Amino acid sequence: MSLHKSVIRVSECSQRTCNLTHEGYIHHDRQSHIYVVPRSSDVSPQHKRAQQRGRWLILCAGVFPLLLVLLFTFVESRQIVQRDLQSTANLALDQAESITTRAWSLLETLQPLQGKLCEDIRDDLQRLSAQFAYFRAIGLTYDKSIYCSSLFSHNALDISDVIMMPLPAKLPPAWSLSVDQIKDADISPTLIFIRTPDDGWGAFGLVDAQYLVTLMNAVNKLRGFQLNIRVGDGDLIHPSATTVPHQPEWLSGVEYHITSERFPIVVSITAPATEMGKAWQFAFLTLLPLTLVLSALFILAALYWQKRKLSFQDELRRGITNNEFSVYYQPVYGTAAQRCTGAEALLRWRRADGQWIRPDVFIAAAEAENMIIPLTRHLLKLVEEDVASWHIEPNFHLGLNVSAEHLQDSEFIADIRQFAANVAAHRFLITLELTERSLISEGPEVAQRLQQLRQEGIHVAIDDFGTGHCSLSYLQSFPLDYLKIDQGFVRTISSQEEETPILDTIISLAHRLNLKIVAEGVETARQLHYLTQHDVGYIQGFLYAKPMDNENFTVWQHYHAKRQLTPVDEHAMADSLEGKETPKSSSA
The missing domain is CATH 3.30.450.20 (PAS domain)
Structure with a gap:
């Protein structure tokens, strides 16, 4: 891939496309057939740092046996x-x-x-x-x-x-x-x-x-x-x-x-x-051939590890360039409105050979290899392309998963503002879904950024609450609007007789803090009934709808968005559901 931005088959350049090109995001406009390949300055700050760390790793791998033998021969x-x-x-x-x-x-x-x-x-x-x-x-x-x-x-x-x-x-x-x-x-x-x-x-x-x-x-x-x-x-x-x-x-x-x-x-x-130095020199020169062999082996091991790491980075970049990523949307049901009131955007990766890569695998790899921010920016661009064809009512909730690394990036607020501006015509209620780890890292600075975005109409949700290590004090320290209950707690609802003390505590805590509640992984009418009775305002899960690509979501939105959930739906869905809910991205 060229280190300079190149544009191929440019028929015309709209203002929006030119802005994208100036920002350096990877974008494929199907109407104008514009392909923008990112230059090094667009996605490379992290990539350059990764390359620099790789060079330092190789250098340390070669020097480490030398230092080790120097210390050993000295003793x-x-x-x-x-x-x-x-x-x-x-x-x-x-x-x-x-x-x-x-x-x-x-x-x-x-x-x-x-x-x-x-x-x-x-x-x-x-x-x-x-x-x-x-x-x-x-x-x-x-x-x-x-x-x-x-x-x-x-x-x-x-x-x-x-x-x-x-x-x-x-x-x-x-x-x-x-x-x-x-x-x-x-x-x-x-x-x-x-x-x-x-x-x-x-x-x-x-x-x-x-x-x-x-x-x-x-x-x-x-x-x-x-x-x-x-x-x-x-x-x-x-x-x-x-x-x-x-x-x-x-x-x-x-x-x-x-x-x-x-x-x-x-x-x-x-x-x-001087006698000590002579003995040291003699011992070191004696072990020098072995030291050189060890250094070569360490360097080869570091190169092999770096090659594997860089190869996955290259695969992620290649996947972005070749449009192998797509967005699936899982509808959110409002128990009060009794209809679809929003959707969560989930990134999916299907390689050119047809192989699906699990979200937890490529998200974890992207976080480890400094690719999560470019990947999240690519998600925002894909969502912008998808919603261009949507016909929805105003105040539709659109949930976006944000990683801790992106939240701490200096361009985070600018990225969210640009996204909000590009989809402003649909009057979405944009909700940033954060993990507990995102709140723990750089707490005061994160709280300030979230508060700034909330003042501009962006909502904030804490995702998978109760599965991390977040102190309850963070719920009061950070500006939050929604609390999403992890599906593991929802599954504890098995019958009317059994108690769910942890789930009840989470729901009670959210009510006391005036947070809206979203329950994930709802699969049975009994769970729906229990959550509704406890004033849980929103649910996600196979009981209502599974994640869908943009084309299927658009059709589903047209025919099923106003469908109300009733106990009959549980039996209707039982024969068609197989397996568990596809794991969602935790960060992008």
Whole structure:
């Protein structure tokens, strides 16, 4: 279909047809043979929005697997780095615990030397220090002083001077410490292990922490991990050549801490953000082929869904263009006037292949796919064409179903005014039939629009009352003229003895609110009698007449409009009726 309006076989253009053409409505004038094809600006605001949403859907379908894999790989890479940190920290802790175990074992061997003169045991100390790996010095203490060692040439050194930090007031029996520097010793950093029993005699050992520093430097060089060890309340032992690369602000590093269960040793390790980024990149590139396949599948699924949706939209547009839609009219019987006082216009769709599409199916699809407003406008044009040949008395009620979407559209009032102007010669009492959902959506604005139309002579009815979720307060908040009782409540009238409390409540409520009542789905004389006795002013249903196309309605109107309903009619209709009433459109 061309995006520009085109007119084919134009014999002449009346003022009315030109107005229709200017408005862009689809119209076929059988006399002038004018076919007006809508341009994109006429029915396309919703269509354009639907196309835009379709493009966004396809884009989201393609991007969603990518975002999903990005999130998954981010979490997975963080866990991978966390596991690497944990294994590295455990390795460093095992090494520190191994050194600590050897240190305490060595101090045990020094117990026989405690209390002896330093000149007598100095050679033994040097020999033992050389035998044990990691150790740079060992010695004996008394109280808080070192009186003999394998490293220091002079005796009687305070322990606090050696470790270059104050000692606690009361020394524990056995304690260890990590320090950055030892006095008069080219050993840094160092691990100190001291035994100070209650008798004052003790022993100490100095372990060169370079073994641990070498491990830290290797971890830092290979992986960029920052490994630190602290023993007791001492100084932090860290790599000798620490390099901290630049880290993006949006990506934080990962930390891990572990504490020894046997000794006062704490190992801390940190992976920089760059390491996290490398792991993330590796995991994402590994899953990238699968991600592309998923994106392609999602896009194909979105395209398939969009194609099905657009195909139905195209079918609706094609049905409008090819005049596959028609209007059926169901007469409304006035119980007081005892004759036909109006009719409800119901849209029907018969495809070119002869297949009928149920109203509840195509109306629901039109609402879901933003086609309900063009479809309702097409209904108004079809009604205008049909009533041109009618010969009826003034004040004939003409009911039109209006959707919630159309009611909220900015052109709604203009559409109704244009329709009223085009059929003004027949002096109809136009009644807009709204569902309860129409009232709930955008309540104040809807009430204002309805009130404006009522001031111009348009009537308003609430359709299928009691089947939706409308609060009773809406009946007072909105300007209404009619209340239509759903056929489900009418069917509860089965005999004079049985009660119908819900139906009675609805009727009583309508009377108290001064609303005229229309009962739908009336099929028996008993139902008619019950409704008449309860002052229901209007009825619709197979008891009186079924929906008819325009040609049959015109004939029926001529011969049966003044026919009165009597109990005999129930038996007369019983043999001819088959099945239930054709479902009517809820929105168009």
